[in-house]
Amino acid sequence: KAGVTQTPRYLIKTRGQQVTLSCSPISGHRSVSWYQQTPGQGLQFLFEYFSETQRNKGNFPGRFSGRQFSNSRSEMNVSTLELGDSALYLCASSLGLVGEQYFGPGTRLTVT
Amino acid sequence: KNEVEQSPQNLTAQEGEFITINCSYSVGISALHWLQQHPGGGIVSLFMLSSGKKKHGRLIATINIQEKHSSLHITASHPRDSAVYICAVIPNYGGSQGNLIFGKGTKLSVKP
Numbered sequence: 001k002a003g004v005t006q007t008p009r010y011l012i013k014t015r016g017q018q019v020t021l022s023c024s025p026i027s028g029h030r031s032v033s034w035y036q037q038t039p040g041q042g043l044q045f046l047f048e049y050f051s052e053t054q055r056n057k058g059n060f061p062g063r064f065s066g067r068q069f070s071n072s073r074s075e076m077n078v079s080t081l082e083l084g085d086s087a088l089y090l091c092a093s094s095l096g097l098v099g100e101q102y103f104g105p106g107t108r109l110t111v112t
Numbered sequence: 113k114n115e116v117e118q119s120p121q122n123l124t125a126q127e128g129e130f131i132t133i134n135c136s137y138s139v140g141i142s143a144l145h146w147l148q149q150h151p152g153g154g155i156v157s158l159f160m161l162s163s164g165k166k167k168h169g170r171l172i173a174t175i176n177i178q179e180k181h182s183s184l185h186i187t188a189s190h191p192r193d194s195a196v197y198i199c200a201v202i203p204n205y206g207g208s209q210g211n212l213i214f215g216k217g218t219k220l221s222v223k224p
Contacts, residue, residue, distance in 0.1 A: 033212070037153075043198065043214040056211045088153050098142060098202060101212075103155040 002026070004093050004104035012110045018079040021107045025072050025093030031055075032074040033101065034066060037088040046089075049074055050097055078109075086111045115139050118199050118215035125222050131186040133218045135199030138180065145212070146173050146184050147198040155198075158184070189222045196220070 005024045013019050025032050034046040045058040049068035066076040072093070078085055088108050092101040116137045125131050135144070143162040149155045159166050159173040161182070166173050170189075175182040186193055199215040 035212075042216050043200070043212075045211050045213075048211065058211065090153075090155060092155075100157050100160050101145065102157065103147075106153045106155075108153070 004091060004102050006089075006091055006104040006107050008107060009105065010108050010110075012112060013081050014112055015081055015083060017081050018077065019081060019109060020075055020077045021089055021091075021109075023074045023076075023091035023093075023104055025074070025091075026102055029093035029095055029102070030072055031094045031097055031099075032068055032072065033092050033094075034074070034076050035090045035092070036060075037090060037106075038084075038086070043090075046076065055097070081111045083111050085109065114216070115203075115213050116199055116201055116215040118197075118218050120218060121216065122219045123221070125189050125220070127190060127222055127224050129189050129222075131189050131193075131220065131222075133184045133197050133199075133220070135182045135184070135215055136180060137182075137199075137201050137213075139201065139213065140204045141177075141180075141201040142204040143202045144175055144182050145200040145202075146182075147200060149196045149198060149217070151195075158197075186220075189220075191222045191224050194221050 007022045031050045033048045037043045047066045048056040052068045063079045068074045088106045090106045092103045094101045119134045146158040170187045172185040196217040198217045200212045
């Protein structure tokens with residue numbers, strides 16, 4: 001089975017722009033979670049989606065949004081980028097709401 | 113105070129040594145993950161456990177729910193074990209694992 005894929009892998013954006021990141025889960029997995037990793041804050045939870053519904057949202061401003069499609073693929077969007085949004089964005093998929101999570105390789109976003 | 117604390121933050125060992133990484137948490141949980149992150153960012157889930165002990169090869173994870181403590185042990189450590197090890201808990205107020213709470217990680221370096 002193919003693993004979790006994320007595109008793009010690297011991205012450089014300018015302050016004020018917006019960005020969309022994509023995550024394709026393992027086939028058959030219905031739960032997708034997104035995380036942000038920075039040197040200062042470590043790993044932090046962004047969102048969780050299950051069957052196209054957002055189940056949980058972390059403590060991030062409204063500039064961060066996401067969605068899940070009927071094929072379980074998920075996207076997250078960050079609008080009005082700030083320098084502090086520079087981070088590694090990871091998604092993970094699992095079969096159900098609680099279970100082993102499989103992480104993608106991440107998208108490294110740099111905001112200049 | 114962080115809800116998930118790991119110790120030590122950094123650990124240097126000689127090849128062959130027995131290694132222990134500790135994780136303490138302050139919230140009620142439904143399960144706990146041990147994750148491994150290599151340079152470059154990729155994260156692999158090593159264990160998910162809610163009670164007792166699990167073993168996979170040279171890795172052993174234990175959890176004591178009453179004491180809110182988990183340990184990850186590596187027997188006969190090897191340089192390829194060098195990585196950051198992250199403890200993450202699923203709080204039992206969320207109903208799912210989407211809102212994982214992460215420790216700051218333990219950076220392990222195993223010297224040949």
